[in-house]
Amino acid sequence: MPGNSILGVFAKSPIKPIEEHINTVHQASERLLPFFAAVYNNDWDLAEKLHKEISEIEKEADVLKRDIRLQLPSGIFMPVERTDLLELITQQDKIANKAKDISGRVYGRRLEIPAQIQVDFKLYVQRCIDAVEQSRKAINEFDELLETSFSGREIDIVEKMISELDAIEDDTDSMQIELRKSLQTFEKDLNPIDVMFIYDIINWVGGLADEAERVGARLELMLAR
């Protein structure tokens, strides 16, 4: 920054980094698809490799998160509330953590998904990742939001995206209920401890969609000022 100039007034924009962060988070959750494919095939070497990848991407997301926090000291004036932005980034980061937890637990216990629910489970994971993808889309509207100074038409577009996100999350809830039901019909044939863990994993995968929905909710709160 040239000292004798007013350009120091312009702080580094947090918008690009926020978009970058959600993209990274989305990458981490997307890796769950090949990960579970490996799990169905009992290919534990590949599963390990993918779990390591997810951990790596989660670390990247953490670095991005920290950078954003550091470049937003108080005294930065933005069109949106600083606290909102910081909470949004925290919420986004939870998605990556969730993805890492899921792959870590499944790989750590060599947990097999029973053949009877594999088809439904596959669709369920896909739908939950759709929710993350939708939240990514909404967050990537940030620079357009800035272009229209957070008002008018662009807000409507983002609102539509967020309600779409809510709809996807609803889907995942009903899928989750179905999955539990089917699992219950044959759970007594399986190792009880494994069953407990499968219930957990079903829960956690649903958690991806929940966290994604909360990202949308945070964004909505930010725009509702």
Place this chain on the structure above:
Amino acid sequence: MDLLQTYGFMLIVFAAVVGFFMAWGIGANDVANAMGTSVGSKALTIKQAIIIAMIFEFAGAYLAGGEVTSTIRKGIIDTAPFVPLPEYLVLGMISALMAAGTWLAVASYLGWPVSTTHSIVGAIIGFAVVAIGVEAVSWGKVGGIVGSWIVTPALSGILAYFIFVSAQKLIFDTDEPLKNAKRYVPVYMGLAGFILSLVTIKKGLKHVVKSGDLSISNTEAYIYAALVAVVIALIGKFFISRVKIDPAADKEMHYNNVEKIFAILMVVTACCMAFAHGSNDVANAIGPLAAVVNVIQNDGEIAKKAELAWWILPLGGLGIVAGLALFGHRVMATIGKGITHLTPSRGFAAELAAASTVVIASGAGLPISTTQTLVGAVLGVGLARGIAALNLGVVRNIVVSWVVTLPVGAGLAIIFFLMLKAILL
């Protein structure tokens, strides 16, 4: 008195050299403020910005710099007490130039943003108080000038706010932003051209074309300015029609092409900013010089109504251009790093508002600080939720440096004045 007769020519040369040095410093340092937003938003390359700045800073200094120069020369101090002591006025103005020049050099070296206007006004007040006493300063005038330092950033902030909001309403928040951009951007260009040419015609030209043979009535001035506005708008329209609209660019972000059109508008506002800066800030360097020249050429008589010597305005303009040519590059190279999301549509609103405010204030003869109007304008756009992030800490530092500059300028001027007095008298 004999000092002026014996050494008159040498004193003029010395004052001219110091004044030129000061103008040179303005060119080297302030160019970053005047052109920074254009370069930062990538509407102009550094080279283009330097070329525009050279042409329009000089034009502004030469065509519209006279009015503020008069204020600096005779508005800040009451010349009546100096009538028996013209050499005090001459030495004082020279020390004011030296003080402001020194302070600017030090501040640039330390990397502090200071205002040339503040330092010169402070310096003139300083020497007047020491040379004659408190009564030598037209405190009413000074109060008005200091008041304008608060009012003008506010004014330019409000202007920037409304310009920005109007662009939002007319262009960005519509069904067809691109079509509306093509329609309304020339209007903004015309507006910029109108304000500039109006003030130049009404206030500036009389200092260039010596009085008497230039009588333009108000109506005529408005007509001429409107003509210039229409011409500029048409030229702008022509260039806009040649913008390559890239449908693919809108996949990334559907305002990309709209911003391309604003980038052309930014070229116009950058010209305005350079013109405004030249017209306003050249006076800081050559106002005191003009005073010195007047007193010496009138054999120590302090005339109430004195013409600007013909060579003074171009000298200041050349000084600014020289500073730009030699150091502009280096200062500009540091711009644009770390500024993200400063798009032409934001930069234009800030620049147009700041330039208009400066030009209007120059027309009124107020020496205001270009940097201040620009900071005000940027904050105005920020308040309209147009800028991703503003660093209020830096704003605070800038304000503090402005406040400090007044007493420092005054103190330095006092020291130089006492030194010159001891040596020469």
